[in-house]
Amino acid sequence: MxxxxxxxxxxxxxxxxxxxxxxxxxxxxxxxxxxxxxxxxxxxxxxxxxxxxxxxxxxxxxxxxxxxxxxxxxxxxxxxxxxxxxxFQHHCAGYNRELGHVAPKDIEGKKVGVRTYAQTTGLWVRGVLQHEYGVDLNKVTWMTGGDGHLLEYTDPDNCVRLPKGSDIGQMMLDGELTATLQGVDLPKDPRVERLIPDPFNAAKEWFAREGVVxxxxxxxxxxxxxxxxxxxxxxxxxxxxxxxxxxxxxxxxxxxxxxxxxxxxxxxxxxxxxxxxxxxxxxxxxxxxxxxxxxxxx
The missing domain is CATH 3.40.190.10 (Periplasmic binding protein-like II)
Structure with a gap:
């Protein structure tokens, strides 16, 4: 100042x-x-x-x-x-459709990538998956690319840090991760399917009910x-x-x-x-x- x-x-x-x-x-x-x-x-x-x-x-x-x-x-x-x-964040999670269909509940027991666990996109997508699709977030292993912004914060126990430089989008395409929460960083690849079905209409319906962007x-x-x-x-x-x-x-x-x-x-x-x-x-x-x-x- x-x-x-x-x-x-x-x-x-x-x-x-x-x-x-x-x-x-x-x-x-x-x-x-x-x-x-x-x-x-x-x-x-x-x-x-x-x-x-x-x-x-x-x-x-x-x-x-x-x-x-x-x-x-x-x-x-x-x-x-x-x-x-x-x-709206409903469209920000994806998987590789060529490796088989993945419904939201299917990520339980699987590895899902996210840039950092405390990333805002991750918060909103996980909340929708939990509250709209019944996903038990504690049963997912969250594979993270980095730490949070606060020194005092530690990720939950079901998070695993990936090696530095890991490309979670490529790992999802290769089948090493079942899905990723990436927002605009989802790979621009025709194999990528949205994890939440018909996400843009799902977001409109959610907004009509919740009134929250x-x-x-x-x-x-x-x-x-x-x-x-x-x-x-x-x-x-x-x-x-x-x-x-x-x-x-x-x-x-x-x-x-x-x-x-x-x-x-x-x-x-x-x-x-x-x-x-x-x-x-x-x-x-x-x-x-x-x-x-x-x-x-x-």
Whole structure:
């Protein structure tokens, strides 16, 4: 955090290039009291460890699961009720159809790959598999490519770390893994079949019933900023909202909304599923994710 002059505060920000952040990053949305130095890596998730372990940034996007862990382990960050990204995740698990049909329940007793166990995509897909398709997640061996973002966190006992450099997509195609949870990283290969049947319609039906778009990344600030400069935090919230409104072609429909109450159900679901999946050590309340400043936004 640096004051470039007496009026404007410059903050180091970790924000990726998306249609819904473009107006913020190209300067169309700006402020007279705060300036953002977009010094994060090209892929925001590569900045999560430096953010939490080294205080490399003052603000930016953070995966909801990573934030829940940060809160659980007492890290000095606070969330704004401002989702930066979110989407349905039903389509994010795949298997090789040429090796035989795999139904969701068939992954019990098998090896399933995921980049990291605490990855947000993994949380949402596993939650859907458990609650919609009756999968016992404890009976699956989760083969992981890396560790979580928090030093204090350890994967559950039914996780196995793969050798560094392992390609879980290729391992799934080769039959070494029964399925993978990979999102956009699923291999672009005609043999890949989605694990959840008719996933896009399944997601629509789920949304009609639950009214939740799974949150991926939320905007966070260091707690010192929220305590000492609530005016700047309110300004950041305004800027994010305006930037979302300027998304070319509009935000995907549906998309996680702005505001605490509008996101309460989605945040509660993330908390419940993270606890069930042993990603956080205890349940927490939605309100505890916010402080006096950020809880009053929107």
């Amino acid at each position: 640096t004051d470039t002059n007496t009026d404007v505060l410059t903050l180091r920000a970790n924000v990726q290039d998306y249609p819904q952040t473009k107006a913020l990053k190209d300067g169309r949305v700006s402020s007279e009291i705060v300036k953002l130095d977009f010094c994060g890596p090209e892929k925001a998730h590569n900045g999560f460890k430096p953010m939490l372990r080294e205080n490399a940034f003052d603000c930016g996007e953070l995966a909801i699961v990573t934030y829940l862990q940060a809160k659980a382990y007492g890290k000095p960050w606070v969330i704004l009720p401002a989702p930066v990204s979110g989407r 799974p949150i991926n990344h939320m905007f966070v600030v260091h707690e010192d900023l929220s305590k000492n400069r609530p005016d700047v935090v309110r300004e950041l919230y305004r800027m994010i909202g305006e930037t979302r409104d300027l998304t070319e072609g509009g935000l995907p429909d549906p998309f996680p909304p702005m505001g605490l109450e509008a996101n309460r159900k989605g945040l509660q679901l993330a908390i419940d599923w993270a606890y069930e999946q042993k990603i956080i050590p205890a349940r927490m309340s939605v309100d505890s994710l916010f402080d006096e400043t950020t809880g009053a936004l929107g």
